[in-house]
Amino acid sequence: MTNFKSEILSQKSIALGYMEMTFRWPEESEKPKPGQFLTIKIQEQPVPLLRRPFALSGFDEEQKSASIIYQVRGTGTKMLAALKAGDPLDVLSPLGNSFSLPAVDETPLLVAGGIGLGPILYFARELDKAGHSPVLIFGCREKSLIPDLPPLTNGRIQFCTDDGSAGFHGSSVDYMNSLSSDETGNAKVYSCGPTGMLKACHDFALSRDLSCETAMEEMMACGVGACMGCVVELAEDQDRKYARVCKDGPVFQSRTIKWT
Ligand SMILES: Cc1cc2nc3c(=O)[nH]c(=O)nc-3n(C[C@H](O)[C@H](O)[C@H](O)COP(=O)(O)OP(=O)(O)OC[C@H]3O[C@@H](n4cnc5c(N)ncnc54)[C@H](O)[C@@H]3O)c2cc1C
Ligand code: FES
Incomplete structure (x- = not known):
């Protein structure tokens, strides 16, 4: 996990209310895996928002860029959608675990x-x-x-x-x-x-x-496993009652979750 200052490379609408944003990925940072997410500090002042989590939607190894697809929902995502190519972006990533690969015959x-x-x-x-x-x-x-x-x-x-x-x-x-x-x-x-x-x-x-x-994709506060704000309840046969989506997930075997 690295906290880096990135730069927005492009921002475009891809469907009603949905944006795709591409931004520079640092040379020295590891390639994010599918399923992993990042958090963005959307604004310094005057109202400090909690960092907002988004899953990675793409990665270009040659261009060293990554992207997210997000829905414009509330304060944070409206502010994100107003940013333009060339604007700076404060990113913490990669976070969480990733999907496991299927077998060759699956x-x-x-x-x-x-x-x-x-x-x-x-x-x-x-x-x-x-x-x-x-x-x-x-x-x-x-x-x-x-x-x-x-x-x-x-x-x-x-x-x-x-x-x-x-x-x-x-x-x-x-x-x-x-x-x-x-x-x-x-x-x-x-x-x-x-x-x-x-x-x-x-x-x-x-x-x-x-x-x-x-x-x-539970609501998150810290995003790094410290606050227990993102827990999900686990199925009864698991060895513990709760798991943190940000640290133990976000990817889980579905049978380990208690679905209500
Ligand atoms: C691991 C993870 C990955 C995510 N990946 C994506 C993604 O790829 N694309 C994307 O568009 N969004 C994603 N989200 C959800 C995204 O973080 C929220 O939509 C965003 O933080 C809303 O910020 P806001 O300030 O615009 O909304 P707010 O003003 O904070 O809230 C607006 C509305 O959105 C609801 N909301 C806020 N956060 C969440 C959340 N985490 N889950 C469900 N509802 C929420 C609020 O209840 C409220 O109704 C992800 C969340 C997590 C935890
Ligand atoms: S958001 Fe704080 S523990 Fe997951």
């Missing part, structure tokens, strides 16, 4: 909803480059929320909309359930998005006897 089914797109997209691109055939399933309410994304080379991207205005008509979980057990027989599920979607991915994996990893 098909990665990567499921993203809302602000969960970033880490899933980064992982899908890395797997694609490594010769896997990932299936990235992105679900949203309607067409205007579908981001403009370059296609994968070996894998594919499946968009799903609740209102049927583009892609599959239904949620990402409806789409997964529409796949035959032959199609998902050797799948490994990865998910990031709203809690309801994460639980549904867990239930889907359980029902088909598949392994499922989930990246959690």
Whole structure:
């Protein structure tokens, strides 16, 4: 983990209310892994905000740049969206753990909803480059929320909309359930998005006897394991009751989480 002063390289809108920001990554810093996150100190004065956490959505080794995809929600993200190329950025990264690689004979089914797109997209691109055939399933309410994304080379991207205005008509979980057990027989599920979607991915994996990893996005204060502000409750068969999302996660085997 390093705290560094970066510079914004680009900032653009990729869907209604969603921005993609690319920024310089220090030469000497390790490459972040898919699933890991960073925190950004958005403003020095006059109102000091807590650092805001975002998952990495991409990394370019040649350009030494990294990116995040974020939804403009409240005070911090509105201020972030107002920044321009050339502006400085105070970054603490990489933080947390990462997704584990699938076995060579496993098909990665990567499921993203809302602000969960970033880490899933980064992982899908890395797997694609490594010769896997990932299936990235992105679900949203309607067409205007579908981001403009370059296609994968070996894998594919499946968009799903609740209102049927583009892609599959239904949620990402409806789409997964529409796949035959032959199609998902050797799948490994990865998910990031709203809690309801994460639980549904867990239930889907359980029902088909598949392994499922989930990246959690709890509210965070310190972001480095010191405050216990981000704990999630663990399943009863685990050797402890709680885990910190920022330090023990954000990626967990879904069966270790207590889903309510
Ligand atoms: C590990 C991790 C990774 C994340 N990755 C991303 C990402 O890649 N892209 C992205 O857009 N967001 C991501 N988030 C959520 C992001 O941190 C919040 O959306 C952001 O901090 C909101 O800041 P704000 O000042 O704009 O909102 P605030 O003014 O603080 O709050 C605005 C609204 O957003 C809600 N909110 C704030 N933080 C969170 C949160 N952590 N989870 C759910 N709801 C929240 C608040 O309850 C409130 O309703 C991530 C969070 C975590 C913990
Ligand atoms: S945010 Fe402080 S322990 Fe996780």
